[in-house]
Amino acid sequence: MNTTRLLNNLMVENVVDSLNFYISSLGFELVMAVPEGTEDIVYSLVEDQEYGFAVIKNGDVELMFQSLSSIKSEFPTINIDAASSRVIFYMQVIGIDELFASLEGKVDIVKGLHEAFYGMKEFYIKDFDGYILGFAEKA
Incomplete structure (x- = not known):
């Protein structure tokens, strides 16, 4: 095995709140997002839309956010009560x-x-x- 990259997928209560914090406070930029309950990939956020997943970037650092509800749906056998x-x-x-x-x-x-x-x-x-x-x- 040759590991080439490690990305952190953070479990969050609300993807939009997390995006707002990292973008406005820390200067990250949106790479892509997936509206909650869909498999659509979008590259800009729509107001009042909930998102199940998103990727942000600042320089060489990338972070992923995934909503707890999305994780529970994707991994139903994992017991996750809170982030x-x-x-x-x-x-x-x-x-x-x-x-x-x-x-x-x-x-x-x-x-x-x-x-x-x-x-x-x-x-x-x-x-x-x-x-x-x-x-x-x-x-």
Whole structure:
């Protein structure tokens, strides 16, 4: 086996809310989305439309969002009561100070901007579904 790529598919309560957070707060862009209950692929969002799945991108980082209802439908034998996280997404960025300043007071910061002993300047936030996102730049 030769693994060439790893994409994270995040279980979320509401795909639109997650998209709005990542696009407006973190500068991601929509790659594609699938309206809830369909197999149609769309490349722009329609107001008041619910989505079961979406892909976003910022630089080389891509994330997928899938609604809990869509996951329960696709994997009926899996017992999923709510979105939860046992993972921290750690993203290296350029412009950590500017990013922190743009998010401060607007998002749930769980650990403020600091320089870690391993030479990274970093901070951590929590998104709408409780996922912890770390942002770092070489100090």
